[in-house]
Amino acid sequence: MTGARAYSPLSDESLLRIPTAGADFDIHNGKLLAPILIPRVPGTPGSVKVQQHFVRFFQENLPEWQIEWHNSTATTPATGDQQIPFANLIFRRDPPWAAPGDVARLTLAAHYDTLFNPKGFIGAIDSAAPCAMLMHVARSVDQALTQKWEAMKASGDAGSGLEEERGVQIMLLDGEEAWVKWSATDSLYGSRALAESWEATRYEALSAFSNPLSSISLFVLLDLLGAPNPTVPSYFQTTHWAYQRMASIEDRLRRLNVLATEGSGSKFLHDTKKKPTQFSPGYVEDDHMPFMARGVDILHIIPTPFPPVWHTMADTGGNLDIPTVDDWAMIMTAFTAEWMELDGLLPQIQARRSARESAKTEL
Numbered sequence: 001m002t003g004a005r006a007y008s009p010l011s012d013e014s015l016l017r018i019p020t021a022g023a024d025f026d027i028h029n030g031k032l033l034a035p036i037l038i039p040r041v042p043g044t045p046g047s048v049k050v051q052q053h054f055v056r057f058f059q060e061n062l063p064e065w066q067i068e069w070h071n072s073t074a075t076t077p078a079t080g081d082q083q084i085p086f087a088n089l090i091f092r093r094d095p096p097w098a099a100p101g102d103v104a105r106l107t108l109a110a111h112y113d114t115l116f117n118p119k120g121f122i123g124a125i126d127s128a129a130p131c132a133m134l135m136h137v138a139r140s141v142d143q144a145l146t147q148k149w150e151a152m153k154a155s156g157d158a159g160s161g162l163e164e165e166r167g168v169q170i171m172l173l174d175g176e177e178a179w180v181k182w183s184a185t186d187s188l189y190g191s192r193a194l195a196e197s198w199e200a201t202r203y204e205a206l207s208a209f210s211n212p213l214s215s216i217s218l219f220v221l222l223d224l225l226g227a228p229n230p231t232v233p234s235y236f237q238t239t240h241w242a243y244q245r246m247a248s249i250e251d252r253l254r255r256l257n258v259l260a261t262e263g264s265g266s267k268f269l270h271d272t273k274k275k276p277t278q279f280s281p282g283y284v285e286d287d288h289m290p291f292m293a294r295g296v297d298i299l300h301i302i303p304t305p306f307p308p309v310w311h312t313m314a315d316t317g318g319n320l321d322i323p324t325v326d327d328w329a330m331i332m333t334a335f336t337a338e339w340m341e342l343d344g345l346l347p348q349i350q351a352r353r354s355a356r357e358s359a360k361t362e363l
């Protein structure tokens with residue numbers, strides 16, 4: 001349905017207005033990223049601290065975003081009879097006039113929990129950096145969303161029913177990691193519980209969508225991002241068109257010379273020419289699975305091969321490649337702005353060049 005709708009690319013002028021996170025991605029004191037770079041095992045104080053960081057960020061900076069907690073508990077093979085709490089956090093912005101069941105939502109997801117073993121594991125690419133990227137996306141499109149919806153109200157287009165209502169939600173998921181060994185029951189604790197509970201939630205009769213799952217227009221899952229030179233394939237034929245949109249955004253940002261990673265070898269989304277016969281049934285098991293099993297369209301942004309630091313003690317803030325983190329955040333922001341039709345509404349940014357250059361001097 002969304003694929004069939006007219007889709008207009010962002011103008012160069014809008015692409016040049018996509019902001020970088022700059023110092024907020026500093027690993028020691030950056031406002032977005034640094035507080036996430038601690039162990040975040042479900043049910044531990046580190047996990048609670050990071051949940052508070054997410055909630056406070058939205059409450060203080062983005063008050064228009066609705067915050068939803070989704071709590072569940074489960075036992076794990078590592079912790080016996082103890083019920084471990086898992087808390088997914090959903091941050092959502094819908095058109096202010098729209099009923100919840102009438103909004104198609106671009107859904108951007110990453111997990112924030114970390115491995116139970118090895119002790120002290122940080123999980124910078126897995127997935128502290130992706131969570132910080134999504135916080136940056138939210139704040140970067142916030143003002144433009146307000147303007148777009150104000151203008152629609154002023155012109156009388158609001159709620160006319162002529163167009164699909166579009167919203168955006170960011171899901172920070174808990175309990176993705178296995179506690180002992182990856183299996184259908186020891187993994188994806190948060191996403192399995194969430195997909196199940198959303199499937200059982202009914203929107204009002206006569207809503208455009210029957211439940212919160214069917215209201216997801218596209219589920220974009222970010223994982224293992226932040227290591228240098230990522231190569232992310234297109235995994236699913238059904239969403240290859242969305243992969244191509246994102247890849248085209250990456251290309252255009254590179255040509256406009258606003259990305260921090262350079263050189264012909266540094267293209268992240270290289271798989272644009274894949275033919276229908278080249279898609280294999282294999283994929284990487286991750287938080288999208290409980291949603292995909294229920295018919296949700298998935299765009300999985302995870303590199304193949306996995307970065308070498310994956311699930312080792314070397315997956316730390318110090319081993320992140322910050323220019324790569326910056327570039328992913330810009331690509332995701334532009335993709336979201338394009339999807340939400342924010343062309344011409346993004347605020348002017350000042351001193352991009354100086355921010356970029358000072359980042360380079362620090363390196």
Ligand SMILES: [Zn+2]
Nearest residue numbers: 115126177311
């Ligand atoms: Zn992991």
